Amino acid sequence: MMIHETSYLFEDLTLDLDHLSSMLGYPGGLLPEPFNFYLEQAVSDAPSLCNIKGAWILKENMEFSGDRTLISIDGIEFGIGKTVTHELRNSSAAVFFICTAGEKISRRSQELLMSENPVLGYVFDLLGSMIVESATDELQAEIKKMAQSQGMNITNRYSPGYCKWNVADQHKLFSFFPTECCGIRLTDSALMHPIKSVSGIIGVGEQVQYRDYMCALCNQVDCILRNHHNRLK
């Protein structure tokens, strides 16, 4: 099966800077001085700090196991758990994807965090996470187009490490891609380098449904995103 590789420019991405501002503790975008300048600086430096790449592969012949916690593809079993199985139900195929913002932005963030400007470093960290998430949105849009051209729909995306899907399954996921595809390396402990990287699965089929995320699906009690969502409610 063919691997589709894409790269993106920072300028291609849609970033919600209000969200970033509220992650910094200032909902509504009203950042005090000098945090407002840090945000401007991070956004203006970001293009030269990014190496945004994504890749995906379509795998047909996806089988669900009887107990509704496993899927099997090319004879490889993924213990995706009940929740993700439920979200993928009715899929006839699966797309596996990987995506990264590149390494430089994390390095810049780290340098600043430990020395002269920790807050700017933290802004780069948050921005790096947003970049990879937003690039994955683009990748997902591309996958949706491919599916629609074949008369199919896609589900939302789900990642190993969430919803009781063991993060160690990333080794199986990465076995579908050539080594260091998109410049991403997986350590023995299933950590991706660069840090600002994500991996996951998207269900494809005529009958599948796209559903928005719900924090309730996840078992991470003390999550900054969940705390954040709860605060906004």
Added chain:
Amino acid sequence: MEELLSKLAECVEFGKINIASPYPPQMKGQEGADEITRKALDQGVHPQDILSKGLMPGMERIGIKFRENKVFVPQVLMSAKAMSTAMIHLKPHFLSGAAKQKGTFIIGTVQGDLHDIGKNLVSMMVEGNGYNVVDLGTDVASDKFIAAIKEHPGAFVGLSALLTTTMASMEKITKDIKAALPDTVVTIGGAPVNNDFCQKIGADCYSPDPQGIVEFLNSKVA
């Protein structure tokens, strides 16, 4: 003197580094931790009092606000920066023995894991609460922790992990440390870790936030 120290605590709590720093907006143009610490030393305030009655109460207040979700990471980073700016002036007094820290805290992200923001925050908070912090960085194996403890006898240890896969490494490191140096107090934290896991691996304390660990350490040195 009381007034200087309470002003200093306020600078740390609100992250006012020096007079030039525009942050926080409500303290613009005022002196910061930098100037006030120097002034206090010049006026003969004991370095120990500057630490214990000025800087530490400020750090404690921001730690509590962070735990209660009343402030976010940037505010904590500003407080830590104000604190560390003041500490530059106090360092010579720690080295000469004129002032003492409460103990040593050795922290690192466990082998196989590279996440460091959480670890850095804990490190800054513990330091700000009067401890000497030795930060071993990320991807740290048992040997390195054990060597550091030998170098700082009686030091407390903090382990950080952000993935379930690296929790196994946390377990190994805890057991290795306890086998080599049974009296060592090991504390753990990170998103996927919890109290049950802490008990299971034989660590001494788990905390979801930095303030919890500060309180635990304080109870140990009290």
